[in-house]
Amino acid sequence: MLNISISFNNRIFKSVKEAMEELGCQFREQNQHSVLVWTDSIRDADYFSNLNPWQVVNRIPCAHVLCRKASLTRCIQQIAEYFPQLYNFYPKSYILPFKNSAFLRALKRTKCAWIIKPDSGSLGQGITILNPGSEYPPDESLSVAQEYVDSFLLNNTKFDLRIYALVTSVDPLTIYIYRDGLARFCSEATGHHSVFSQITNVTLNKQNPELDKFEEISRLISDTFPRLEKECNADIKKLWSEIDNIIVLSIMSAHRYLKTAVQRDCAPSIISRCFQIFGFDILLDRELHPHVIEVNYRPNLEYHRGPERRMKVTMIRDAIAIAAPLESLQAAVEVRPYGWDAASWKAFLLNNPTIINQIEQSRKRAIELSKYELIYPSTGDKQKVYQSVLNKIDQLKADVLPGTLISTEKDD
Incomplete structure (x- = not known):
C-alpha cells in the first residue's frame, strides 16, 4: 500500500x-495537494x-534528447x-541530411543493408530499408541512417x-x-x-x-x-x-x-x-x-x-x-x-x-x-x-x- x-x-x-x-x-x-503528478502524454x-x-x-x-533518433545518435x-570500445553497441549511423554525402559514399562502398528512420517516427512508420546496391535519393527531412544489424x-x-x-x-x-x-x-x-x-x-x-x-x-x-x-x-x-x-x-x-x-x-x-x-x-x-x-x-x-x-x-x-x-x-x-x-x-x-x-x-x-x-x-x-x-x-x-x-x- x-x-x-x-x-x-x-x-x-x-x-x-x-x-x-x-x-x-x-x-x-x-x-x-497531490505529491505525485502523472501524465501519459507523448x-x-x-x-x-x-x-x-x-x-x-x-x-x-x-x-526528448535521449528519445529522438537524431539527438541520441549525436x-x-x-x-x-x-x-569507442564501450560504445560499439550502437550501429554505425549518419544523421541526415547533414551527412548525406558521407552516407552516400558509405552506401556505395559497403556491402551491408541500411535502415533509414525518421527522427520523430514511431509505430514503424516512414522506415526505409536499403539493400546492398540500392540507390538513395537524398531529401531534406531529418532522419538517421543506420547500418542494418543482422x-x-x-x-x-x-x-x-x-x-x-x-x-x-x-x-x-x-x-x-x-x-x-x-x-x-x-x-x-x-x-x-x-x-x-x-x-x-x-x-x-x-x-x-x-x-x-x-x-x-x-x-x-x-x-x-x-x-x-x-x-x-x-x-x-x-x-x-x-x-x-x-x-x-x-x-x-x-x-x-x-x-x-x-x-x-x-x-x-x-x-x-x-x-x-x-x-x-x-x-x-x-x-x-x-x-x-x-x-x-x-x-x-x-x-x-x-x-x-x-x-x-x-x-x-x-x-x-x-x-x-x-x-x-x-x-x-x-x-x-x-x-x-x-x-x-x-x-x-x-x-x-x-x-x-x-x-x-x-x-x-x-x-x-x-x-x-x-x-x-x-x-x-x-x-x-x-x-x-x-x-x-x-x-x-x-x-x-x-x-x-x-x-x-x-x-x-
Missing part, C-alpha cells in the same frame, strides 16, 4: 490506473513550471570518439526486446532496470523480404493479414530468455549484464543536457522531483550481443493479453513505489496544505530529516519486493569506468542538437 494522492492530466493508460489502484493510491484530475511539453514545491512528476526535462557519437533468429524469425529502464534521479544519476519486458517478433519468417519480416513493431505486424495469434508477435522476456538458454545455450546472466551496460551508457550520453534541464526546470528539493520510465528497444545480433536501436519517451503501456497485462501493471506499480514513496510528504501537505513556497518547503525538509529517512526506507522495501534492480551507480571497477565516462561527458560542450534547434552544418 502507498498512501499518497496522484494528480493526472487528461487520459492515462488503463494499466497505469490499475497499478495505482493496486497500490491503494487516491487519484484525481489536477489535484494541487508530447514533450512543459510539465514543470506549474508544479508545487512538494510535487514530483513522471517526466524528466529534456528527455550524443553517442560525441562520447564514442573518446570511448538479428539473432528464433524459428528463423527476427525479434527484438522492449526493456524498461527507470530513472529516478538525474543528479545524482540513478537508474533501475526491470527484469522482464517484451520480446517482439516479426509476423513473417526471415527471407520473405517484406516489411513484416524485417520490422518488429507490434502495431505494424498486427496489420499482417496472415497473422494467426497475437502471442506469435509479442511474448514476455521471462518466457523467451529461458528458451534462448535451453535451445541456444545462451548465457542469460551475461546477456542481462550487457543489456544493463548499454542502457547505462546510453542514458549517460545525454547526461549533460538532462542535468542542465533539471536544474533549470525541476530542481531537487532535497529529493528528486522528476523521474521517467523509458522503453529501450534492444536488438540481439547473431552472436547474441545486444545493440540499442532506439529509446522510447513514453513506451506503450497498453496490453493485449493476460500475461502482458500482469507484467506491465506490476512494472508500473513498482516503478511508482520506488520513484515516489512519498507518504510522509503527503501527510505533511495534508496537515498544512497552503502557505508553502520553494524556500520554505526546502527548509521544512531540512529541519525534518525523519521524513527523508522514511522515504528512503520505503524505497528500499519497494526495491526488495520488485523485479527492479539498480544498475547505476554500480560498484567496483565497473563504477570506476562509468565515472570516468560520465566525467568526460559532463566536460563536453553541450551543442545544439539536431531535432531540437539545429545548428550543425551540412557536409559537402
Whole structure:
C-alpha cells in the first residue's frame, strides 16, 4: 500500500490506473495537494513550471534528447570518439541530411543493408530499408541512417526486446532496470523480404493479414530468455549484464543536457522531483550481443493479453513505489496544505530529516519486493569506468542538437 494522492492530466493508460489502484493510491484530475503528478502524454511539453514545491512528476526535462533518433545518435557519437570500445553497441549511423554525402559514399562502398528512420517516427512508420546496391535519393527531412544489424533468429524469425529502464534521479544519476519486458517478433519468417519480416513493431505486424495469434508477435522476456538458454545455450546472466551496460551508457550520453534541464526546470528539493520510465528497444545480433536501436519517451503501456497485462501493471506499480514513496510528504501537505513556497518547503525538509529517512526506507522495501534492480551507480571497477565516462561527458560542450534547434552544418 502507498498512501499518497496522484494528480493526472487528461487520459492515462488503463494499466497505469490499475497499478495505482493496486497500490491503494487516491487519484484525481489536477489535484494541487497531490505529491505525485502523472501524465501519459507523448508530447514533450512543459510539465514543470506549474508544479508545487512538494510535487514530483513522471517526466524528466529534456528527455526528448535521449528519445529522438537524431539527438541520441549525436550524443553517442560525441562520447564514442573518446570511448569507442564501450560504445560499439550502437550501429554505425549518419544523421541526415547533414551527412548525406558521407552516407552516400558509405552506401556505395559497403556491402551491408541500411535502415533509414525518421527522427520523430514511431509505430514503424516512414522506415526505409536499403539493400546492398540500392540507390538513395537524398531529401531534406531529418532522419538517421543506420547500418542494418543482422538479428539473432528464433524459428528463423527476427525479434527484438522492449526493456524498461527507470530513472529516478538525474543528479545524482540513478537508474533501475526491470527484469522482464517484451520480446517482439516479426509476423513473417526471415527471407520473405517484406516489411513484416524485417520490422518488429507490434502495431505494424498486427496489420499482417496472415497473422494467426497475437502471442506469435509479442511474448514476455521471462518466457523467451529461458528458451534462448535451453535451445541456444545462451548465457542469460551475461546477456542481462550487457543489456544493463548499454542502457547505462546510453542514458549517460545525454547526461549533460538532462542535468542542465533539471536544474533549470525541476530542481531537487532535497529529493528528486522528476523521474521517467523509458522503453529501450534492444536488438540481439547473431552472436547474441545486444545493440540499442532506439529509446522510447513514453513506451506503450497498453496490453493485449493476460500475461502482458500482469507484467506491465506490476512494472508500473513498482516503478511508482520506488520513484515516489512519498507518504510522509503527503501527510505533511495534508496537515498544512497552503502557505508553502520553494524556500520554505526546502527548509521544512531540512529541519525534518525523519521524513527523508522514511522515504528512503520505503524505497528500499519497494526495491526488495520488485523485479527492479539498480544498475547505476554500480560498484567496483565497473563504477570506476562509468565515472570516468560520465566525467568526460559532463566536460563536453553541450551543442545544439539536431531535432531540437539545429545548428550543425551540412557536409559537402
